[in-house]
Amino acid sequence: MARRRRKNAPTSCASSGRLMRLQKYLARAGVASRRGSEDLIVSGRVRVNGEVVTKLGTTVDPDSAHVEVDRRRIRLKPALWLALNKPPGYTCTRHDPRGRPIIYDLLPAEVRHLPHVGRLDFMSEGLLLLSNEGDVVHRLLHPRTGIERVYHAELRGPVTAGLPDRLRAGVALEDGPARARRARWITPPHASSPTVEIVLAEGRNREIRRMLASLGVTLRTLRRTSFGPIRLGTLAAGATRELSPKERAALERAAAPACSGAVRE
Incomplete structure (x- = not known):
């Protein structure tokens, strides 16, 4: 029975x-x-x-x-998504043992409970998302989803014109091969501070920095300008804004390929 x-x-x-x-x-x-x-x-x-x-x-x-x-x-609080323009010199942790500034110092007190979606390293800047909607976050960060991240890397130039081709072809790193999905010049390689746009579909630790270093290129600044369908736009450094319903729906659609049935958090 x-x-x-x-x-x-x-x-x-x-x-x-x-x-x-x-x-x-x-x-x-x-x-x-x-x-x-x-x-x-x-x-x-x-x-x-x-x-x-x-x-x-x-x-x-x-x-x-x-x-x-x-x-x-x-009761659960309503789902909340924020975009933060992270300045350089902040770490994506809640507590830093070295006493460095953390991204939560930049947030209003009422939203400091929000987890960050992925991370940017200490000296990188630009778009960082935060959300309490863990199921969508999990799917967005899953390698199968292939969410594109767009970065602008300002270099100490001049550098060889073929750098985008070499980034797309891929380089060998200690944790496996890495390659850009797309790469193109924004300012020319012969400029004093040439800038290359690099698009990745994964979020490995310090990936762009390590890729450029392996090619003998010195990085000046690294800025993320978009994460999937979300753009940094004109958001000021250190400022936050709440994502619009249209942007949240776009994230849901972007996360959909990795969802098959129930998602367990």
């Missing part, structure tokens, strides 16, 4: 087909950080559908689960 499930028991099956880890649910709701949410769970302070949950692997349906912390109902 099949065992009957108790009416209020937590479940890993969801009517919406979209599951979220409990600690992520709490973090997105603004209760605590992901680590702090884990502490709340293991200490027995979290209930799902009326029952205490202490297992960190528990998943919930964010559309229908009744989640409480210390008997207080917790």
Whole structure:
């Protein structure tokens, strides 16, 4: 005889087909950080559908689960997407052990809980997205999606005119071959500060810097101008703006190829 499930028991099956880890649910709701949410769970302070949950692997349906912390109902905050024009000299972390400035110093207090979508290295600048919509973020960053990132690299020139061709052909790095999907000159290679536009479809650590270094090219500045369908535009350095509904819909469409059925966060 099949065992009957108790009416209020937590479940890993969801009517919406979209599951979220409990600690992520709490973090997105603004209760605590992901680590702090884990502490709340293991200490027995979290209930799902009326029952205490202490297992960190528990998943919930964010559309229908009744989640409480210390008997207080917790609801997800609306999905939020921000674009930040990251200046150079900021690190994409919440805490830097070396005491360097962090991107969250640039954000208004009410949105400092938002995770960043990918990252830019310390001296790189330009477009950085932040969002609490983890399922879409996961799909955008998945290698299968192939989201294009566009960068403008200002070089210490002059340099050889064939650099874009060499970037498209690919170079050997210590973690495997790397190549640009597209590359073209924005300002000519014989200028004192030539600029090349480089389009990548992955987000490996310091990839462009390492590619250029392997070709003997010295980088002056590196600026990301777009991430998928989102453009940096005229956003001032250090400033943020909320993405429009049209931009959010474009991100959803861009993430769709990596989605097959339910996405588990």
